[in-house]
Amino acid sequence: MMSELRKTIQLNPDYGSPWGLWLSHPICPPYQGAFLTPDSFLLSEDLKDRMAAWLKLWRENYANVVEEESNQWTLGFDQHAWAEEGHVIADLIEEEAPGYEVVRGFLSYL
Structure with missing residues (x-):
């Protein structure tokens, strides 16, 4: 039996990414070369403000x-x-983007 590939979103602030979101296959892909945003995952305005x-x-x-x-x-x-x-x-992103697991890359700053 083949296992289903896990879909993950990396949450990791970085100097080059305004939202700190990293993934190869978002729900709504950005234009070529653009960074991922909360809109790429259809996240709520409340979560966007909190982020x-x-x-x-x-x-x-x-x-x-x-x-x-x-x-x-x-x-x-x-x-x-x-x-x-x-x-x-990260937990809220997982709730609002079903099927995705959030990798907590931000912990590297501790």
Whole structure:
């Protein structure tokens, strides 16, 4: 018996991807060369807003840290609370995009 291929979405903020979503076969493919967005998976506006706030925290407290301290969080930022919110977002994506499992790539920042 052949097993069905698992469909996964990678949730991983990155300097080059505005939404931190990675996948080879989204529900609604973007134009060639465009990045995936919550609309690529038909996600709700509420989830989109929650993701935007979460990604904004990453940009302000990790991605924009001065170069000498790159790959570090700003002093005093609660990265574990940020990761917990990432887990909640990942669970919500799985609820709103049935058939997909979310790989929590954001944990690499801890």
